[in-house]
Amino acid sequence: GESVGLHLPTLSVQEGDNSIINCAYSNSASDYFIWYKQESGKGPQFIIDIRSNMDKRQGQRVTVLLNKTVKHLSLQIAATQPGDSAVYFCAENIGGSSNYKLTFGKGTLLTVNP
Amino acid sequence: NAGVTQTPKFRILKIGQSMTLQCTQDMNHNYMYWYRQDPGMGLKLIYYSVGAGITDKGEVPNGYNVSRSTTEDFPLRLELAAPSQTSVYFCASSLRGQPQHFGDGTRLSIL
Numbered sequence: 461g462e463s464v465g466l467h468l469p470t471l472s473v474q475e476g477d478n479s480i481i482n483c484a485y486s487n488s489a490s491d492y493f494i495w496y497k498q499e500s501g502k503g504p505q506f507i508i509d510i511r512s513n514m515d516k517r518q519g520q521r522v523t524v525l526l527n528k529t530v531k532h533l534s535l536q537i538a539a540t541q542p543g544d545s546a547v548y549f550c551a552e553n554i555g556g557s558s559n560y561k562l563t564f565g566k567g568t569l570l571t572v573n574p
Numbered sequence: 575n576a577g578v579t580q581t582p583k584f585r586i587l588k589i590g591q592s593m594t595l596q597c598t599q600d601m602n603h604n605y606m607y608w609y610r611q612d613p614g615m616g617l618k619l620i621y622y623s624v625g626a627g628i629t630d631k632g633e634v635p636n637g638y639n640v641s642r643s644t645t646e647d648f649p650l651r652l653e654l655a656a657p658s659q660t661s662v663y664f665c666a667s668s669l670r671g672q673p674q675h676f677g678d679g680t681r682l683s684i685l
Contacts, residue, residue, distance in 0.1 A: 501679075503677050503679050504576075504676045505676070509673055549616055551616075561622070562617075564616030565616070566616045567614075
């Protein structure tokens with residue numbers, strides 16, 4: 461089975477609200493985690509990443525939190541916009557610094573209501 | 575930069591036919607990957623390459639073959655198409671230790 465999974469398969473929010481997408485992983489050896497956004501008919505687009513020696517990383521309107529104790533990863537999107545509507549995937553790497561053999565979760569569909 | 579380019583975008587095959595999915599990148603990335611994505615699912619790794627002349631199996635390699643004769647190109651070959659290979663195929667590339675960049679996929683149906 462997959463070692464990366466999601467608590468919520470769908471998430472619906474109002475425009476302007478903050479969104480939180482969660483992800484659980486089971487491999488304690490995973491050292492690198494990535495969030496991707498996938499719009500309909502497109503390939504996954506990199507959003508933000510975090511290495512296992514960090515607990516938090518911030519980007520533009522996005523924050524990733526890593527809790528290694530409970531093997532949990534979350535993506536926070538501030539002031540969610542209609543353009544944020546997409547499927548979001550978390551992925552983990554157990555290949556060390558070589559960054560291959562990413563394992564993807566099934567994805568969460570985020571719908572932003574205007 | 576074009577990034578990662580995949581061709582064709584769509585294809586319908588008959589059972590038993592063969593075809594090659596093309597992937598090329600212009601970012602001088604040494605790592606390249608092939609994934610498949612079934613409806614409502616995440617991506618599963620088929621094959622990957624850490625440089626020209628080097629390839630290795632991923633999670634679901636059966637029924638596929640790859641080659642990596644140049645840094646830029648990483649074609650995926652289906653020799654005897656089966657209905658179970660109906661999927662969307664994504665190619666990606668990266669530098670070592672960096673996020674993977676994806677193409678927009680090839681949608682393949684086998685009837």
